[in-house]
Each structure stands twice: as C-alpha cells, then as structure tokens.
Amino acid sequence: MMSSPMSQISSNLPIAFALMAVLVSVLFILLPKLFGASKLTKSYAKFKVLNRAIVHEGKRPIIALTLGVATKSLPTGSHVKVRVGGDGGPERSYTPTRFDGGLCELMIRVYPDGEVSPRLEKLGVGDELEMKGPTGIHRYGEDGPGTFKNGRKVIHGVRRIGMLAGGTGVTPMMQVINHIREDPRDDTETCLVSFNTGEGEIMMEEELREIDREEGGKVEVKFMVSQGEGREGVSKGSLRKMGGEQLMESMGLKGKGGEVVMICGPKGFVAKAKEDLKDKVDVLVW
Ligand SMILES: Cc1cc2nc3c(=O)[nH]c(=O)nc-3n(C[C@H](O)[C@H](O)[C@H](O)COP(=O)(O)OP(=O)(O)OC[C@H]3O[C@@H](n4cnc5c(N)ncnc54)[C@H](O)[C@@H]3O)c2cc1C
The missing domain is CATH 2.40.30.10 (Translation factors)
Structure with missing residues (x-):
C-alpha cells in the first residue's frame, strides 16, 4: 500500500530536524572560524x-x-x-x-x-x-525565570524588577530584558528608568522604546534627563533630587515580596540609589 504524502512528510520530519540541527551546529562552529574568531576565555x-x-x-x-x-x-x-x-x-x-x-x-x-x-x-x-x-558575579535566570544569583546570595520568586540606570549603566539592564524576552516561560515584569545628563546622551533610546511598545506592560521604559527641558517621552529630573518613595513609584514598585531593584551607573549614582532604597526593597548593584 502507498503511503500518503502527509505521512511521508511526517515520517521524514525527525530526519529533517536532525539534519537542520547538524547544519546549524556546523555553521556555528565554522562561521566564527572563517571570520578568524577566538573563544572567549579567562585569559585575553x-x-x-x-x-x-x-x-x-x-x-x-x-x-x-x-x-x-x-x-x-x-x-x-x-x-x-x-x-x-x-x-x-x-x-x-x-x-x-x-x-x-x-x-x-x-x-x-x-x-x-x-x-x-x-x-x-x-x-x-x-x-x-x-x-x-x-x-562579574551577577547571574539572571540560571535557576529559571525570576531568579538572581550574586556570589552566594540567591533570590527566587522575583515577579517585578525595577531598574535604575545611570548613562551607560543601561547595558546590563538590556541583557536581562533580552533574556526575559527570549524565554517564553519567563513572565517577570521589568521597569527601567534610564537617567542621563542630556537628551542626546541617551543610550539605546529607540531600541528600548520599541521594546516597550512591543511588550506592552511587561517591559516599561522611562527616560529622565538632568539638563535641558526634556521632550516628549523624556522627563526632566535627576536621581539626586528624588527620594526613596519617588524612586519606588517611578519603577511601579510597592515594597512587597517578589520585587528587586538592579542599579548600575557612576559611583555617586549607585551610592545614592542604594541608600534611598535600602529599607524598601532588595537591591542588586551591578
Ligand atoms: C561592570 C561594568 C560594565 C560596563 N559596561 C559598559 C558598557 O557596556 N558600555 C560603556 O560604554 N561603558 C561601560 N562601562 C564603563 C567602562 O568600563 C569604562 O569605565 C568607560 O568606557 C570609560 O573608560 P575610559 O578609559 O575611556 O575612561 P577613564 O580613563 O576611565 O575616565 C576618563 C574620564 O571619563 C569619566 N568617566 C569615565 N566613566 C564614566 C562614567 N561611566 N560616567 C561618567 N563619567 C565617566 C571619568 O570621570 C574621567 O573624567 C562598564 C563599567 C563596568 C564597571
């Protein structure tokens, strides 16, 4: 008896997937080699x-x-x-x-x-x-969605991550946001407040706005500048002039369990944010 085209396709599917997996692995190994790439290791x-x-x-x-x-x-x-x-x-x-x-x-x-x-x-x-x-000692998601590791400290059950970034301090936030977006099991919410000196200084502004639009309420992004007038979507303000309550509010945090704040930026920025939030929420300094 002849098998139907559909059953032929479905019986070949595992072989097709196996071939695809081999091809992707070979490309992954070969492409960087063709480019002359090295492995990232503990020495330079x-x-x-x-x-x-x-x-x-x-x-x-x-x-x-x-x-x-x-x-x-x-x-x-x-x-x-x-x-x-x-x-x-x-x-x-x-x-x-x-x-x-x-x-x-x-x-x-x-x-x-x-x-x-x-x-x-x-x-x-x-x-x-x-x-x-x-x-660096920080890891997000190694133990699954909503988990942080920081040396020996392990935090589980995080439902919302507040993020305070000063200038280039936005880069680790982007890593965590991308991780959450790429893991379909991870529905942890994030709210990033990116502080900058001037409007022209904001790192990855367009990319972050796009993510905010695509993810709806799951990834919120806010921008603040300490100089100039601000513009649509960029508020005038500085972490220096905000208190702990205001910071919590800016990240939509209630001070309940399941909340963590990531902080990254210049020394003074980190010290002020840490001090303001110390009795309110778990803080991780990047
Ligand atoms: C864990 C970690 C991750 C980092 N990730 C990034 C990243 O992804 N992208 C990135 O651009 N940088 C990042 N940085 C900062 C980066 O490591 C350097 O500090 C930065 O590139 C300046 O180095 P430099 O040698 O050019 O300046 P330096 O010679 O160190 O400093 C020169 C001048 O620049 C000023 N300056 C230096 N850094 C800052 C700052 N952050 N804010 C305000 N003024 C500053 C100094 O006060 C000084 O006047 C990161 C830093 C750390 C600790």
Missing part, C-alpha cells in the same frame, strides 16, 4: 572587529563594535574585559548587549579624556581587540 585573546557603527554623534559619541566570537553564549548578568596596548595595558569592563550566533556586540560611550574608550573608537573593521570573560 584577540577578536576581530566585524562591524563598527557610530550610534550617536556628539561630544561623547556612542560606538557599536561587533566582534566575531567562537563561544556560544554569555551568562546573563556577566560582562567582558577589554584591554588595549597588550600585556599590562589598561583594561575596562563592557557589557555585551548582544552575544549569540558567534557575534558579540559592545556599545561603548567614548569619553574624549578617557584612557581606553578613545582607543576603541579608533578601531576599524578588520582590526583586532583583546577581550576576556565572562566576568
């Missing part, structure tokens, strides 16, 4: 710049560097270290906003008087950069 290795873009012009521009990596993924919450000038040269931490499919993307704000970032700005496609990782 050279990584090739595959793409370079200026995301923001201005006094402190933001550049995006895409590097070829032969490592599959980066634990959510971790960073990488970048070194310039070889052995003994200055090193700085960066938080990849994308790390998959053999590619690592770094968003870097360039400080004109800085030691490292102006040298990273000069890199072009084909140049190499020394990088190692993962570094």
Whole structure:
C-alpha cells in the first residue's frame, strides 16, 4: 500500500530536524572560524572587529563594535574585559548587549579624556581587540525565570524588577530584558528608568522604546534627563533630587515580596540609589 504524502512528510520530519540541527551546529562552529574568531576565555585573546557603527554623534559619541566570537553564549548578568596596548595595558569592563550566533556586540560611550574608550573608537573593521570573560558575579535566570544569583546570595520568586540606570549603566539592564524576552516561560515584569545628563546622551533610546511598545506592560521604559527641558517621552529630573518613595513609584514598585531593584551607573549614582532604597526593597548593584 502507498503511503500518503502527509505521512511521508511526517515520517521524514525527525530526519529533517536532525539534519537542520547538524547544519546549524556546523555553521556555528565554522562561521566564527572563517571570520578568524577566538573563544572567549579567562585569559585575553584577540577578536576581530566585524562591524563598527557610530550610534550617536556628539561630544561623547556612542560606538557599536561587533566582534566575531567562537563561544556560544554569555551568562546573563556577566560582562567582558577589554584591554588595549597588550600585556599590562589598561583594561575596562563592557557589557555585551548582544552575544549569540558567534557575534558579540559592545556599545561603548567614548569619553574624549578617557584612557581606553578613545582607543576603541579608533578601531576599524578588520582590526583586532583583546577581550576576556565572562566576568562579574551577577547571574539572571540560571535557576529559571525570576531568579538572581550574586556570589552566594540567591533570590527566587522575583515577579517585578525595577531598574535604575545611570548613562551607560543601561547595558546590563538590556541583557536581562533580552533574556526575559527570549524565554517564553519567563513572565517577570521589568521597569527601567534610564537617567542621563542630556537628551542626546541617551543610550539605546529607540531600541528600548520599541521594546516597550512591543511588550506592552511587561517591559516599561522611562527616560529622565538632568539638563535641558526634556521632550516628549523624556522627563526632566535627576536621581539626586528624588527620594526613596519617588524612586519606588517611578519603577511601579510597592515594597512587597517578589520585587528587586538592579542599579548600575557612576559611583555617586549607585551610592545614592542604594541608600534611598535600602529599607524598601532588595537591591542588586551591578
Ligand atoms: C561592570 C561594568 C560594565 C560596563 N559596561 C559598559 C558598557 O557596556 N558600555 C560603556 O560604554 N561603558 C561601560 N562601562 C564603563 C567602562 O568600563 C569604562 O569605565 C568607560 O568606557 C570609560 O573608560 P575610559 O578609559 O575611556 O575612561 P577613564 O580613563 O576611565 O575616565 C576618563 C574620564 O571619563 C569619566 N568617566 C569615565 N566613566 C564614566 C562614567 N561611566 N560616567 C561618567 N563619567 C565617566 C571619568 O570621570 C574621567 O573624567 C562598564 C563599567 C563596568 C564597571
């Protein structure tokens, strides 16, 4: 008896999936090798710049560097270290906003008087950069949705994450937001308040607005600037002038269980936020 076309397709499906899995694995191994990519390890290795873009012009521009990596993924919450000038040269931490499919993307704000970032700005496609990782003690989602690990401290059952980011401190927030969006089991809510000096300084503004629109109430994003008048969707305000109650309210937190606040930014920003929130909610400083 002849089998129907439908039953032929369904009997071949497992083979098709197996072939697809093999093909994806081979591509994953081969592509970075073709690009000359190294594995991300605990000691420095050279990584090739595959793409370079200026995301923001201005006094402190933001550049995006895409590097070829032969490592599959980066634990959510971790960073990488970048070194310039070889052995003994200055090193700085960066938080990849994308790390998959053999590619690592770094968003870097360039400080004109800085030691490292102006040298990273000069890199072009084909140049190499020394990088190692993962570094940092924070992990999100390793034990499933709504879980944080911070060294020996483990937090379970988080339902809403408030995020306070000062300037480039938004990058670890983006990692956690992306992790939650990519895990269909994870319905943890997030509310990010991104504080910046001026309107032109806001990192990943368009990308974050888009996520806010797509995710409805699950990912909320708010922007505040301390200088200038603000504009539609950007409020005038500064963390320095806000108290703990106001901060909690800005992130839609009630001070009940199941809430955590992530903080990342310049030292003074972190110290003030930590002090204001210490009796109100669990705080994790990135
Ligand atoms: C865990 C971690 C993750 C990080 N992730 C990122 C990231 O994804 N993207 C990114 O752009 N940066 C990130 N940073 C900051 C980065 O590591 C460097 O500090 C930054 O690039 C400046 O280095 P630099 O050598 O150019 O400047 P430096 O020589 O260190 O400093 C030069 C001048 O810039 C000022 N300056 C330096 N950093 C800041 C700042 N954050 N805010 C205000 N003024 C500052 C200093 O006060 C000084 O006047 C991260 C930092 C940490 C600790």
